[in-house]
Amino acid sequence: VSTETISTKAPPAAVRSRPTRSRLGDRVFDVCVRSLFPVLLALGAGAILLLALGRNPVSFYQDIWLGGVSGGGWDAWQDSAIRMAPLLLIAAGLTVIFRANIWNLGYNGQFLLGAALVTGYGPSLTNNVSLPVAMLLLVLMAGAAGAVWTIVPAVLKARYGTNEIITTLMMSFIGVDLANILIKGPFQDPAVTIPQTRVLDLEKMLPNIPGTRIHIGLLVAFGAVLVVHYVLTLTSWGLRLRIMGANPRAARHFGVNLPRLIITSFLVSGFLVGLAAAMDFLGLWGYIRGGQNPAYGDTVIPFVFLARLNALAVVPFIAFFSVLSVGGDLAATNANLSTDFLLVLVGLILLFMTVIEYLGRRRDLGGTYLPPGLKEALRAPLFRRRS
């Protein structure tokens, strides 16, 4: 097994950075700078772009706030909360796999296959089996579909060290096409002419959290985030995963069964992505159209990194992005811009994040290969002298 030759890339940012300063104030400051600055800088750069396009950035960002949080008499935030459910589940899935320093970029195919199965079998299954059982079956089916779609990349990576970026992307394209074939073929609603599945009855969908319009998929997502955080931080599986992510060779010396760990982490990641599809389509949509692809995963990636691959820290970022994307629809329509402008913002966040990561690493670099005593001596004149 040539597993250590696979890592054709440097580890993700969070794995690489070392917590050099231990004082709480410094750490909070550090986290704020490294997590919030990229977002603020991207919003600023976005404002400049909007100006260059002849749009008013103030009213654009106001519309985002209105459409995503305060609009409709403080009702719009519920739309953002509904959007959070699939995003959080995908983020949890990506956190697991990125911690292992493996790139699962096949989320679109995994998501759409789950969505196609859920909407395709949903109407008949909910009619024949009692609703809770049907829901459980559908959710598990979507999760399983997502997991199955990672098997080829996982096995190729585990056995031959084939670059998983390529294989997951290819499987993603195949999955999207396969989902469309299913939607336009066996799952097509015979009553309509446009390619679309049958619509789930409203009472056959996921129930809402009492007092809100938000379906319980959000609670499932929060639960999944908690479980992922627990597993990654407090179990031996999580520890082995992190060791493999940090250094596969060390993990093998440590006795970790790398191929098996690679495959299981892929399966978990795919399962969570499939779960996201189930929640979104059983809770919000109730049907899927041919060619429909929300591509949530593309925009989730930056926030997973901003959260430094910490499942809990992902929550505020995803909340922020949900507001941005729900409100961004309104803002883009009002400004007569394509909604793809949000992709620019997300790309900018990623770019600024890497730059700030670099600056932070530069600041820490005094310590990387010096013994602790010498490091302190070097640092002391620059900062205040501590004994």
Place this chain on the structure above:
Amino acid sequence: MILASQVWTQVFWTSVIAGGLLAGVPLMFTALGETISERAGVLNIGLEGMMLLGAYLGFLGAHYTGSVWVGFLTGIAGGMIGSVFMIVLCVWLGLDQIVVGIAITLASEGITSVLQQAQFGSTYPRLGAAPTVEIPGLHRIPVLGSSLFDQPLIVYLAFAFVGLLAWLFRRTNIGLNLRAAGEKPEALDAAGVSVVATRSWATLSTGALAGLGGAYLSVVAAGIFTPFITQGQGFIAIVIAMLGRGRPLWVLLGSFLFGITLSLSDSLQLAGINISTDVVHMLPFAAIIIALILFARRSYLPPALALPYVRGAR
């Protein structure tokens, strides 16, 4: 009756070859670009974004000047703009190549879509067909002639470029330096050649070639720029480059195989066979996956690929 079926097959095969060429040339330019940067140890996931920038700027250039060649030049410039981010952030500062690549792709998708909608959202201007050059004599060969030897000049130049690149890789110091930068950057540094400069030039040429591929898509193949026009071709190009293992001739072969699968749906429709576009669209990707499963053992990547080079670091 027999005559009719002969015409049918002739039209069919002509359209398959011509279509494969039309779809294969942009793939080939882009995959050749990726070959250069992979040899030098830079994994360029932002290829898709650079293609899109090239496609958009190439369309602008060709639209406003009316010249295909200006379109190609602006397309090259577009791809280079995308690669400059990659050079500064990944080669000079040593940041994560995959994160930056994803960022470049996302930002380019967004910006080209926004600009296209703002400028041409209501008019959708089209370019005229690109002028073709018939090669005297050869273009009269029944099936091959009209498809292979009656093409825009850029296609012939593309073939010449494959030869040039193969010679460059095999016979020149530039090729040796490129390979050293990907295989053992320390050795290149010790030999007195700057790894950073080598990788920078490699990445810049990758951007230029991806931009040219994108410009070919919008200027010659489609005659129009639409958002997300590349449809994942940048990623296919990465795979072709990986399977080609740094050999330009293999890249040429792979590009046309995938070009044919990409264009097969049109040819089949022309032949009266109706097949779902989703199935046909899936074919090249399925072919890649099968190829990867069969030849997984043999796919080879330079050891220093995607690793930033920091002088003196272990």
